[in-house]
Amino acid sequence: MKYDWILFDADETLFHFDSFGGMQLMFERFGVDFTRDDYNAYQLINKPLWVDYQEGKITADELKHIRFEGWAAKLGVTPFELNSAFLQAMADICTLLPGAKELLDALSGKAKLGIITNGFTELQAIRLERTGLTNYFEHVVISEEVGVAKPDLGIFDYAHQLMGLPCKSRVLMVGDNPHSDVLGGINFGIETCWLNTQGASTPEGIQPNYEVTSLLHLKDTLFA
Secondary structure, eight states: OOOSEEEEOSBTTTBOOOHHHHHHHHHHHTTOOOOHHHHHHHHHHHHHHHHHHHTTSSOHHHHHHHHHHHHHHHHTSOHHHHHHHHHHHHHHTOOBOTTHHHHHHHHBTTBEEEEEESSOHHHHHHHHHHTTOGGGOSEEEEHHHHSOOTTSHHHHHHHHHHTTOOOGGGEEEEESOIIIIIIHHHHHTOEEEEEOTTOOOOOTTOOOSEEESSHHHHHHHHTO
């Protein structure tokens, strides 16, 4: 095994993140029929907020508040209550990406494993537990707790310290986002793998060490 440590992103790298399904379930619990049009309107607010969060312009708490304040006012609850209800719904519908368990089983004992995620703390532990993945990972580093989000070097440095400062050439970062996962990893000086399940073209100026189309493809690549 070329690597001593393999770090994974969480959403759309290990776990499916069906946010529309999660929103539908959450709103159903509030007695609301949440449509695709409702979702599209929500994403017009939500997506730019995530960009601002990753660029350090807003905090995790601000993101949680702003994205749900309109709906919270309509339903007579607080944005944070709505955010918690959404994360609970996402935990309830959580599934693993194909090949996730097989990959982790193959890596177990061959390399140490960790997660670096920009997702929220409230969702991570329950999802790992429900999918039976908790014991695979030495460390789970969450941007909300560290105070900076990928691609900021601060979160990679925080993880590196936790890991005991292994040689960077022996660390691989795996993720589906070419900017936060791959460019973040490259800038920190570790090797990277882009999980490109959608067949997207590589953004200009970003060169991962590997590009794979699935987690099983990654398994084959690592053990080739």
